[in-house]
Amino acid sequence: MNHTQFSVTQPTKLRHKKKSYYSRMKKIAHSKILDIINLTESTYIVRLEKNNFEFKAGQYLVLNIPGENMAREYSIYSKEDAPYIDLLIKEVTNGKLSKELKYIKIGTKVEISGPFGFFILRDRELNLANHFIFVATGTGISPFHSMVLSNPRLDFEVIHGIKYNAEAYDATDYPTDNYKACTSQERGVNFSGRVTNYLREKGVRKNSIYYICGNSGMVNEVSGYLELEGISPENIRTEVFF
Numbered sequence: 198m199n200h201t202q203f204s205v206t207q208p209t210k211l212r213h214k215k216k217s218y219y220s221r222m223k224k225i226a227h228s229k230i231l232d233i234i235n236l237t238e239s240t241y242i243v244r245l246e247k248n249n250f251e252f253k254a255g256q257y258l259v260l261n262i263p264g265e266n267m268a269r270e271y272s273i274y275s276k277e278d279a280p281y282i283d284l285l286i287k288e289v290t291n292g293k294l295s296k297e298l299k300y301i302k303i304g305t306k307v308e309i310s311g312p313f314g315f316f317i318l319r320d321r322e323l324n325l326a327n328h329f330i331f332v333a334t335g336t337g338i339s340p341f342h343s344m345v346l347s348n349p350r351l352d353f354e355v356i357h358g359i360k361y362n363a364e365a366y367d368a369t370d371y372p373t374d375n376y377k378a379c380t381s382q383e384r385g386v387n388f389s390g391r392v393t394n395y396l397r398e399k400g401v402r403k404n405s406i407y408y409i410c411g412n413s414g415m416v417n418e419v420s421g422y423l424e425l426e427g428i429s430p431e432n433i434r435t436e437v438f439f
């Protein structure tokens with residue numbers, strides 16, 4: 198078992214800074230792949246040995262296959278006190294690591310470092326029982342899944358943008374009324390259309406705290422819309438995957 202200590206380190210938002218940033222980090226540990234769980238044809242969960250890795254729900258880690266220079270960031274999907282670490286990964290067409298991981302042999306040791314990031318719930322707001330609205334597209338639901346499972350009394354709504362209904366990953370992990378799938382390429386179970394259409398149709402909740410995660414187009418569009426609707430920038434938090 199590896200007993201490397203982990204610490205929370207300053208994140209970077211700029212990908213071009215990645216090389217110098219990661220080369221300054223020394224906290225790399227080896228973690229065994231315990232399982233690969235396919236959820237759809239292209240999306241799967243990588244289950245990793247946790248050892249003594251600790252994180253706050255919403256944070257991400259950096260994963261690399263030893264000997265291959267392919268470090269990539271992945272938000273943590275599992276809850277803080279789970280005995281393993283789950284990552285929810287979408288196989289990207291022409292991608293490298295997301296393709297290779299899908300077929301990796303169980304038992305392979307990969308390198309992980311972290312946790313990183315400040316896309317987390319704030320203790321003060323949790324104590325005040327604030328209402329949270331989590332807006333995600335695709336695997337951008339990962340940090341919210343961890344937040345919800347780690348905080349059983351959380352008052353929240355998840356608005357999940359997906360192309361097909363089958364991409365409502367682990368929807369049963371959320372109370373039915375708190376999870377709304379917005380399906381864009383077939384008739385939706387909850388809502389047909391994009392998350393921005395859903396927000397426009399349902400209106401914003403002025404006193405809620407918004408967390409948005411996914412591709413940059415959606416994150417910019419939703420945060421711009423929320424600001425126009427009068428949500429304070431202080432109450433709009435974002436994480437961009439690509």
Ligand SMILES: Cc1cc2nc3c(=O)[nH]c(=O)nc-3n(C[C@H](O)[C@H](O)[C@H](O)COP(=O)(O)OP(=O)(O)OC[C@H]3O[C@@H](n4cnc5c(N)ncnc54)[C@H](O)[C@@H]3O)c2cc1C
Nearest residue numbers: 269270271272285286287289292293294295336339438439
């Ligand atoms: C903070 C952070 C957290 C992340 N968390 C997750 C996560 O939980 N799950 C996850 O699947 N990915 C996540 N990513 C994206 C991940 O780091 C990789 O970019 C992704 O897996 C593609 O890697 P690759 O080596 O297969 O493709 P690459 O060869 O690195 O990239 C190929 C192309 O695919 C684009 N791309 C990256 N992700 C996607 C996507 N989901 N859909 C379509 N195009 C994409 C890239 O911008 C690039 O143009 C996260 C990224 C960041 C910055």
